[in-house]
Amino acid sequence: MSDCVSIVIVSHSAEVAKGAADMVREMVGDEVRVAHCGGNPEGGLGTNVPAIIEAIRSVYGPQGVALLIDLGGAETNSEMAIEMLPAEMQDRIVICNAPIVEGAVMAATEAAGGSSLAEVRATAEEFLS
């Protein structure tokens, strides 16, 4: 359903990213679109900009996209990827400052109820408070 916020999971590990996405689908269902990516361009641990761009594009919709990411380079590469997308898309993509697995499940749960991007992000980030 394209009237929900979508979720993108970016981990250094392709398996962590896939596992987190599996947990979201298991716990929240399929109404929220979830994409995931992980690994460097050669398939080792890392994150890479082209894969992040592709993941965002694959689930992007008018309600926006919330990214859940893991460590250091995942943030730098995600910010770079967002800046390389068209300006009108950039305004509807946020990086949540939240643990990747718990944040993804929380964000997706909030998104499934039709909440706005800001609400989805706030819910994911509740783990920090």
Next chain:
Amino acid sequence: MAPDLLPRLIAATAATIAAHTEELTTLDQAIGDGDHGVNMKRGFDAIAAAAEEIGAQPLGGALQKAGMTLVMNVGGASGPLYGSLLMGLGKAAGQDGDPDIAAMLAEGVAAVKKRGKSEAGEKTMLDVLVPVLEALRAAEPGGLTAAARAAADRGLAATEDMLATKGRASFLGERSVGHLDPGARSSALLVHAVCDVIEGKA
């Protein structure tokens, strides 16, 4: 600009990264995740592989294309960070005539600070790049490369006693003290490689 400047810059920077891949990896294993050497090598190999296409452009366009090549190929934070550095350099390179290298580096350093949300003194590549920029601004026209080399070495050495507050190394807290920063090391290597080319040694 000398017609063979770009191919020489591309070859010299790729060669120094390739020659020091293991050293960068070892430094990064101490305080990071140990991928800096291979990530940098992947990026600079990709630039070398596109040398013909990059070299066909004027300096500014070539640097921006090389920066984008790093962004798309590295697979770690060093991709956007070094990519932003090169794109910043390229943006300030101007259209023709002799480029103002201090003005270029100022733009590059600003781009790295923005991308990394960081300043000098936080045990990063900026601890080499910022002193090099200051040295270039203060140097006599004939002494640019000597000043840049000395500032790079000095800046790199200073990272050993710094406490990391950015990147993976910040998780280590006090334990990051006593190690050179791998990003500062790769920046120093690149400064020396560029100086080699400008001095006609590579």
